[in-house]
Amino acid sequence: MGIKIALAGNPNSGKTTLFNALTGSNQFVGNWPGVTVEKKEGRLKDQKDVTITDLPGIYSLSPYTLEEVVARNYLIQERPDAILNIVDGTNLERNLYLTTQLLELGIPVVVAVNMIDVVKKNGDQIHLQPLAEALSCEVVAISALKQTGIKEAAALAVQLAQTHKALPPGHRFSSNVETVLDQIITQLPSDIPLAMQRFYAIKLFERDDKIASTMSAAVNVEALTKKTEEKLDEDAESIITNERYNFISSIIHQCYAKKNKSRMSVSDQIDSIVTNRWLALPIFIAVMALVYAVSMGGWSVSIGTLGTDWANDVLFGEWVPGMVGTFLDTMGVGGWLASLIQDGIVAGVGAVLGFVPQMLVLFFLLCILEDIGYMARIAFIMDRIFRRFGLSGKSFIPMLVATGCGVPGIMASRTIEQDRDRKMTIMTTGFIPCGAKMPIIGLFAGALFNNSAWVATSAYFIGVAAVILSGILLKKFKLFAGDPAPFVMELPAYHIPSASNVLRGTWERGWSFIKRAGTIILLSSIVLWFLQGYGFVNGVFQAVEDNNQSLLALIGNAVAWIFYPLGWIGDMGWKATVATMTGLIAKEEVVNTFAVLYHYSGELSEAGNEIWALVAADFTALSAYSFMIFNLLCAPCFAAMGAIKREMNNPKWTLGAIGYMCGFAYAAAMIVYQIGGFITGEVPLSLFTVVAAVLLAGLIYLLIRPYKESKTLQVELKETAKI
Known part of the structure; x- marks a missing residue:
């Protein structure tokens, strides 16, 4: 039977970095049995009989959160052969609290003092031998980031596991x-x-x-x-x-x-600026604007846009269609099959994959910000803001994760203890623009807004604004009334980002996008090609040249009237409607749908090509922004809806969450188009304008209406496995 080693430690102590370094690619991820908390396990490099279980980051074994319940249940019930306890050497006193509890379990413990390089750089010293004697366990110094001492720590844990040597804890009470x-x-x-x-x-x-x-x-x-x-x-x-x-x-x-107790550390000096009460938010806005400018803007520094331009214009605009066309000609393939391959598969999938360079740059920059420790500060900064609107700073963590993909973002809401706060976070996390929504922003920013980086940046902050407004609105109702959950978080010291961590995070997020292009998007591209290429003409079902006569147009026109108040009218109306409907399959499908509808075989590019001209001809700037707002805020893709269903674990709450997102998106898009159009003269006064004005007035009323007094809600933490 193999050896089981549990990896335990505080959040932000470097536990995940150590886990990745020890296991490499030998990892498998799932959920703990019966619980919606991620379970990570991996085989120790060069020792396949040693399994390392990465326990959720916790501060103690007192089960106040679901993570603490999971960790304590595993340690008590499964009884691993050894515990590798990673502690942050720059915050030793805080981290040792969990250590004292782990030592009482009667399981061999190795304490790995992490970030020892930072400790030495600060001129501080940790005397390992006296610490080991005081704790009555083995203590080693490591740097998970630089991968120094980690093999020794793992070997020591394996050795103790084989001997089952657990000493009584060294600490005694009064x-x-x-x-x-x-x-x-x-x-x-x-x-x-x-x-x-x-x-x-x-x-x-x-x-x-x-x-x-x-x-x-x-x-x-x-x-x-x-x-x-x-x-x-x-x-x-x-x-x-x-x-x-x-x-x-x-x-x-x-x-x-400690070398100098009175001197501020470098991290503290930086934090005095970036977490300053007045400067923190402007700095955050500036940082995010720079991130989006580099990844999606139209400037000389916008390397993401340059990559996407090349991918769309050259790779999927010339090379791939040319090679596929040559291959089809050589094989003698023509007619409907050639159209399916070129107009359906190559055009649809190519249109989405063309945006991969932008997303990889975006994910790369976000991973750097996470790895250096800045994003942890943002959670702290946002807690000040979120709490004023009824949300906890913990709600920002799922929203941060959702910038990559909404599915793990929704799943990250599990860290929120209070049930009402967790449900409210699930209902609002989908407002944050995920990677799959980036092509929508890129398409319209290029077609109607001259590749403006501010359009992309505004899309992110529209999502944040929707979250804040929802927090205020929902807290006015009894189901969500009450104080938000307290937010406690360890701020890690700033450090140089690890290349392996950044590249791993970028690849994982980017690869999930690419996989969807090869599965869901491929299948939907074929379905879209068929629906837009065939229809009934004079009562006869046949191939059609004008897609206004297609089955897709028939379906779109049947429901397009719903979106007339949003400015989706004329021939563009049913196309926008269909694109929105296919966006429920996967948000990348919105761009894919336009590529198929406009009959361009893989030539959807960012640099002033034909589809931009057609999109610009169909949409006005205002209706385009209305379309963007609705598709950014409405119900997420099917995968994210499935995540909502799993996390809510209740059909009514699931439908309520999806219905709320769609209703909020519709109201926001309608207000923008009708009120904005009335002010600019683009939209004449009509019944829809009046309805939009009423909606705006109702929204303002709900925002300024005082909170109802609510009784203190005692939400018991539900354990799925009793100790």
């Missing part, structure tokens, strides 16, 4: 507490392993209901706990917490020598 713990241990059931008795005794003393529910009725510690609380004038949990930090403080003085 005599008052130790006396009570000894008395509790005498009452424990005989089936509790000797190595875990201290852990169970502490949890019973803390009145941990999850532990107490598994104990025999004979275990009665209430009187002992109450007596100690009265004696020390503290509740039991606070007593244990204080005792742990007293122990940690005592060994920190022996093991940690």
Whole structure:
């Protein structure tokens, strides 16, 4: 039987970097059984019989969050052969709190002090031997980022796992507490392993209901706990917490020598600017504007646009269609099959893949910002803003992830403890423009807005604004009333980004987009080709040259009237409607649909080609912006809808979430087109203008209406596996 090693540590301690370095490509990701929390496992490099399980990042083994429940359940029930506890050496005191709890489980523990390079750079010292003696476990220094010491740490964990050597924890509480713990241990059931008795005794003393529910009725510690609380004038949990930090403080003085306690670190100096109350948000806006300018703008520095121009004009505009055409001619393929391949598959899939360079640049820049530690600061900054609008800063994390793909973004909402906040985050995360929506922005920014980087930037902040407005609106209703969940987050020290981490993150996000182009988009391209190429003419079903007579036009015209108030009228109306409908399959399909409808075999490019002229002829700037707003904010793709269904775990809530997004998108697009058009003179006064004005007035009323008083909601954390 193989060896199981659990990787445990605080969030942002470098745990994921260490996991990637130890396992490389030998990883497999899924969900913990019965729980919507990601489970990562991998085989140790060069030792295929050693499985490393990356536990969720946690601060303690007190189960207040679903991640803590999962981690504690695994450690208690599965009993791995060893624990590799990674701690942040630049914040040793905070990280050792979890260490003291892990040592009480009776499982061999190796403490890996990470970021030792940063510690040395700061002129500080961590004395490993005294620390190891104080904790009664092995302690090694590593740098997961530079991959120094990681092999030694893993080898030590494997060695301890083979010998099953677990020493009693070195820390002891005060005599008052130790006396009570000894008395509790005498009452424990005989089936509790000797190595875990201290852990169970502490949890019973803390009145941990999850532990107490598994104990025999004979275990009665209430009187002992109450007596100690009265004696020390503290509740039991606070007593244990204080005792742990007293122990940690005592060994920190022996093991940690700080060079200059009064001098601010480089990270602190940077944070004094980028997290400044007044400068933080303008800096963030400037950073995101630069990111979108480089990846999607029309400037000389816009390398993403240059790559996309080449991909569309040359690769999918000339090379691929030319090679495919030559191959078809050589094979003697013509007629409908040649049309299917060139006009359907090459045109549709090529139109989407042409935007891959822009998205890879965007993902690359975002991964750099994440790896250097800036995005963690943004979560902190946004918490100040979000809390004013009824959202927690934790809601920003799913929205950040959603910039790559809405599916993992929605799944990231699992970290939010309060049920109402989690549901509200799920309902609003889809507003953030994901990578799949970037081609829509790129198409219209190029066709009608002269490749303006501000159009792309505004699309991102429209999503953020929709989230903020939704937070205010939804909090006015009883289902979502109440204070947002508290946000606690460790801010990692700034560091140079790891090339492997950045490239891995960029590739994973980009590859998920490319895979969809080869599967869902390929299939839908074929279906679209058929629907727009065939129809009924004079009652006879046949191939049609004018796609206004096609089956696609028939379907689009049947429902296009719904979108007339948004400015989707004329021949463009049914095309825009169909593009929106296919966008529910995958948002990339919006551009793909236009490519097929405009009959251009893979020649959809950014540099003033024919389809831009046709799009510009069909749309006005205002109707184009209305189309963008609706497709950016409406229901996400089928995959994201499936993620909503899994996370909500309730059909009514799922339909409610999708319905809310569609309704909000429709109202926003209608207000922009009708009110904006009335002001500019593009839209005459009509019933729709009045309706838009009423919607705007209602929105303003809901925004300024005072919050209803709500009772404090106690949302119990639901465990799927009882300890």
